[in-house]
Amino acid sequence: MIEQDDFDINTRLHTIVRGEDEAAMVESVGLALVKLPDVLNRLKPDIMIVHGDRFDALALATSAALMNIRILHIEGGEVSGTIDDSIRHAITKLAHYHVCCTRSAEQHLISMCEDHDRILLAGCPSYDKLLSAKNKDYMSIIRMWLGDDVKSKDYIVALQHPVTTDIKHSIKMFELTLDALISFNKRTLVLFPNIDAGSKEMVRVMRKKGIEHHPNFRAVKHVPFDQFIQLVAHAGCMIGNSSCGVREVGAFGTPVINLGTRQIGRETGENVLHVRDADTQDKILQALHLQFGKQYPCSKIYGDGNAVPRILKFLKSIDLQEPLQKKFCFPPVKENISQDIDHILETLSALAVDLGGTNLRVAIVSMKGEIVKKYTQFNPKTYEERINLILQMCVEAAAEAVKLNCRILGVGISTGGRVNPREGIVLHSTKLIQEWNSVDLRTPLSDTLHLPVWVDNDGNCAALAERKFGQGKGLENFVTLITGTGIGGGIIHQHELIHGSSFCAAELGHLVVSLDGPDCSCGSHGCIEAYASGMALQREAKKLHDEDLLLVEGMSVPKDEAVSAVHLIQAAKLGNVKAQSILRTAGTALGLGVVNILHTINPSLVILSGVLASHYIHIVKDVIRQQALSSVQDVDVVVSDLVDPALLGAASMVLDYTTRRIC
Numbered sequence: 001m002i003e004q005d006d007f008d009i010n011t012r013l014h015t016i017v018r019g020e021d022e023a024a025m026v027e028s029v030g031l032a033l034v035k036l037p038d039v040l041n042r043l044k045p046d047i048m049i050v051h052g053d054r055f056d057a058l059a060l061a062t063s064a065a066l067m068n069i070r071i072l073h074i075e076g077g078e079v080s081g082t083i084d085d086s087i088r089h090a091i092t093k094l095a096h097y098h099v100c101c102t103r104s105a106e107q108h109l110i111s112m113c114e115d116h117d118r119i120l121l122a123g124c125p126s127y128d129k130l131l132s133a134k135n136k137d138y139m140s141i142i143r144m145w146l147g148d149d150v151k152s153k154d155y156i157v158a159l160q161h162p163v164t165t166d167i168k169h170s171i172k173m174f175e176l177t178l179d180a181l182i183s184f185n186k187r188t189l190v191l192f193p194n195i196d197a198g199s200k201e202m203v204r205v206m207r208k209k210g211i212e213h214h215p216n217f218r219a220v221k222h223v224p225f226d227q228f229i230q231l232v233a234h235a236g237c238m239i240g241n242s243s244c245g246v247r248e249v250g251a252f253g254t255p256v257i258n259l260g261t262r263q264i265g266r267e268t269g270e271n272v273l274h275v276r277d278a279d280t281q282d283k284i285l286q287a288l289h290l291q292f293g294k295q296y297p298c299s300k301i302y303g304d305g306n307a308v309p310r311i312l313k314f315l316k317s318i319d320l321q322e323p324l325q326k327k328f329c330f331p332p333v334k335e336n337i338s339q340d341i342d343h344i345l346e347t348l349s350a351l352a353v354d355l356g357g358t359n360l361r362v363a364i365v366s367m368k369g370e371i372v373k374k375y376t377q378f379n380p381k382t383y384e385e386r387i388n389l390i391l392q393m394c395v396e397a398a399a400e401a402v403k404l405n406c407r408i409l410g411v412g413i414s415t416g417g418r419v420n421p422r423e424g425i426v427l428h429s430t431k432l433i434q435e436w437n438s439v440d441l442r443t444p445l446s447d448t449l450h451l452p453v454w455v456d457n458d459g460n461c462a463a464l465a466e467r468k469f470g471q472g473k474g475l476e477n478f479v480t481l482i483t484g485t486g487i488g489g490g491i492i493h494q495h496e497l498i499h500g501s502s503f504c505a506a507e508l509g510h511l512v513v514s515l516d517g518p519d520c521s522c523g524s525h526g527c528i529e530a531y532a533s534g535m536a537l538q539r540e541a542k543k544l545h546d547e548d549l550l551l552v553e554g555m556s557v558p559k560d561e562a563v564s565a566v567h568l569i570q571a572a573k574l575g576n577v578k579a580q581s582i583l584r585t586a587g588t589a590l591g592l593g594v595v596n597i598l599h600t601i602n603p604s605l606v607i608l609s610g611v612l613a614s615h616y617i618h619i620v621k622d623v624i625r626q627q628a629l630s631s632v633q634d635v636d637v638v639v640s641d642l643v644d645p646a647l648l649g650a651a652s653m654v655l656d657y658t659t660r661r662i663c
Contacts, residue, residue: 001224011039015056021197022164025055032059040067046320047072050095053080053088061091068324071095072315074125077105077112079265080243083164096326097318099311101247101302102267113328121346122310123303130229130251131305131450138230145231146187146218152234153293156181156188160240162198163262170241171201173260173278177239178209180284185216186292189231192221237292239284246272250299251450255291259284269299297442298450300409305450306402347372349406350654351397351451353390354458354646355379355415357433357485360386362393363644364401364408365651369469371644372404373397383435390441391448398449410452410657411445412650414461416486420503424455427503430486431521454653458482459506460497461649462609462640463490467497468652470642471607478605479597480640481508483590483612486521487529491601509533513592531589534612537565540582544568552576569615587616591623598624598632609640 002009015032017024040048040063048064050057051074064071073095076088089112092098098114100106101124110116135141139152146155160177163170174193181188190211193199206212212219223231232238233252238245241262249256250269258268259278268274271294275287347366354361360379364372375393380386394411401408417429417436424442442453456464463480466472472480476495482488487509491498498505509529510522517526521535530536544550545563552574557563571579594606608617617639624633642648 010043013039015059016195019200021200025164025197029055029059032056033063036060036063037067040064040069045069047097047315047318049074050091051075053078053084053091055083055087058087058091061094065094070097070318070320070324072097072099072318074099074311075105076100077107077109078102079108080263082262085265096324097314099307099314101307104267110329113330115327115329120310120314122314123305123307124247125303125307125311126248127251127300127303128305128308129225130248131300131303133226133229133233135226135230138234141227141230142234145189145220145223145227150187153236153295154186155235156184156186156288156292157191157232157235157238158188158240159191159238159242159244160202160259161193161242161262162196162202163241163260164197166261167198167201170198170260170262171205174202175205175209176278176281177259177284178205178211179281180288181239182209182214182216183281183285184288184292186236188217189223190217190219191223192219237288237294239288247302250301251303253296253298253446255294255296257284257287257291267301269296269301271296271299297446297452300451304408309402346405346407348655349401349408350651351394351401351408351411351449352647352650352654353394353411353413354461354644354650355386355390355413355433355436356458356646357416357430360389360393361647362390362397363647363651364397364404364406365647365655366406367655369648369651371647372406373400374644374647379433381434383439386435387439387444391444394445394449398451408451410454410654411449412461412653413441413445413453413455414458414646414650415441415455416458416488418503419455419457419460421454421456421460421499424453426455452654452657454650454657456497456649456653457488457490457503457506458646458649459488459508460490460499461653462488462645463492463497463506463649464652464656465642465645465647465649466607466609466640467492467495468656469648470640470645471638472605475604477601477603478607479506479508479601479603480607480609480645481590481594481597481613482645483532483534483608483610483616485534487527487533487590491603493601508593508597511593511596513589513596517589528589528593532586532612532616534565537568537582537586537612538563541565541568541571541579544571544576544578544582549578550576565612583615584619587619588623590616591620592627594620594637595624595628598628598635602632602635604635606635606637607640608637609642609645613639 013035017027047070049072050061073091076092076098077100098119099122106121109119160174193202211217232249237255239257241259245256246263246266246268256272258272258274273291349364349366352363352365361376363374418427426439429436441455445453462482466480472478478492480490489506489508491506510527512526514526518530519525520527520530541563568579572583
């Protein structure tokens with residue numbers, strides 16, 4: 001593979017001693033240490049790049065360190081469950097510079113007293129290849145390795161290695177795995193184990209069970225990486241204990257069954273099912289039944305596809321004149337590590353999407369709630385146009401985020417209507433957004449962007465925005481009411497968002513405040529929304545205008561401009577008594593709704609959000625004083641100071657989850 005990539009190969013060293021036992025591993029390291037000094041003296045490299053945690057890499061790092069050659073170690077700081085852990089951390093102590101894949105790995109390196117100025121959180125380089133891997137002819141690869149009669153998502157990839165610290169158990173576990181796969185009766189591609197101690201015995205188990213001649217199995221020693229990507233991306237399941245299963249395969253959302261303890265400390269996506277004590281065939285078989293054929297969201301825990309440019313930038317920044325002697329940063333470790341070097345500093349961010357009745361907005365939002373960049377387009381009328389535009393805008397924003405030095409952690413979507421946030425599906429939309437019922441938003445975005453995706457109702461998102469960035473921060477119980485084209489809301493109870501049994505909680509705009517009130521868009525009448533929404537005010541403004549009762553001195557409505565709530569508010573400010581009466585009625589309806597909320601939920605704060613909030617706040621407070629029980633009259637009602645609550649709330653779904661995962 002190295003030759004095929006046209007690398008200039010200066011030296012070939014044969015250092016692997018056959019034997020596949022503990023002694024052979026030690027002899028291989030020793031043989032490499034004997035041969036490497038001559039090669040390094042001849043090459044005189046400025047920097048030695050050492051990857052991973054294999055025993056041959058330890059020989060290379062040891063030689064370079066003793067010969068005063070700078071070492072850059074890739075994929076340090078991770079935790080697995082074998083001798084690889086010890087080797088990986090040993091290489092870390094020898095290396096001068098570190099490129100790690102995850103936030104946890106970065107924290108581990110810092111905890112190991114490595115200088116945080118010499119650590120780059122880049123992501124896994126293989127993800128650059130994985131996330132750009134698109135092969136329309138993947139079926140020909142599947143047929144080549146598994147047979148002409150095999151379909152996508154209807155086969156298994158098995159890759160299991162010996163655990164060098166418990167060889168006997170790992171051989172028994174491999175035997176149980178093969179028995180379970182035989183019983184499961186699906187076409188399976190089995191890769192031979194690596195050359196660690198115990199691999200010879202595992203191969204004997206394969207041959208004893210006739211795997212190489214079994215009609216359901218294809219046993220191979222090597223698959224080219226480009227083809228292996230396609231095989232795992234379209235598999236019904238991957239099983240074994242390879243780091244590939246818990247790292248790379250997450251990029252495709254392929255189900256994985258991780259057996260035993262070899263990867264016990266690895267960070268994993270939700271696609272991985274762990275069978276820690278794989279001591280019976282039934283356990284493994286049950287795991288196969290649970291996982292096979294599922295499809296999970298794509299995980300980007302280990303990278304976002306931009307690792308190589310970051311590493312190149314990092315390499316170019318290394319000063320070869322600075323002292324070679326390593327410095328260790330012994331405890332106490334800084335809690336808040338401010339990395340101000342350009343190639344290290346990245347802003348953890350979310351892509352936020354707001355689907356409104358008129359506009360479709362996408363923004364890059366930082367962890368602090370800063371909108372780094374915002375994109376706005378008219379919201380198309382059809383499903384096809386709308387979903388294509390969302391994908392297009394998100395792809396463009398994600399590409400721009402790299403240039404802006406922003407690390408996108410996921411996508412949050414705020415949309416009108418009733419939403420199932422667990423599945424990422426819009427169940428029923430408002431009349432303002434057409435062709436938007438039973439729409440799966442999570443899958444197309446996750447598949448396109450290879451990012452986790454969260455979806456929720458716009459009212460709930462406004463409440464989440466207040467909880468993370470606004471006046472609800474730190475409060476246990478509060479309610480947010482959105483006053484805009486419609487009336488929505490969100491309820492935070494005991495610090496958590498309330499969705500309800502059918503995801504219909506906090507439809508506060510449809511609280512009925514009058515039995516004989518005006519018709520509402522929901523089909524009922526007398527709802528808050530029928531009085532106090534932008535649509536309701538526009539309806540009343542048109543009535544006044546048709547009767548020539550809207551315009552007062554200093555006002556005009558151009559012929560090509562539709563009459564709206566804005567004109568009603570303007571008329572009220574200029575002294576139009578009828579307009580003032582309509583606004584007072586609307587504010588009273590909203591106030592009665594707030595009184596009902598106070599009596600039902602008893603929050604510690606009510607936040608009015610949206611363009612109409614400032615026009616209603618004083619009327620609402622008057623109604624509370626007149627109508628509410630004395631025990632709730634002291635509850636504060638405030639106007640939100642957030643500019644874009646829908647976008648900020650969408651972003652907070654991503655950022656809150658990420659913060660929890662990192663902590």
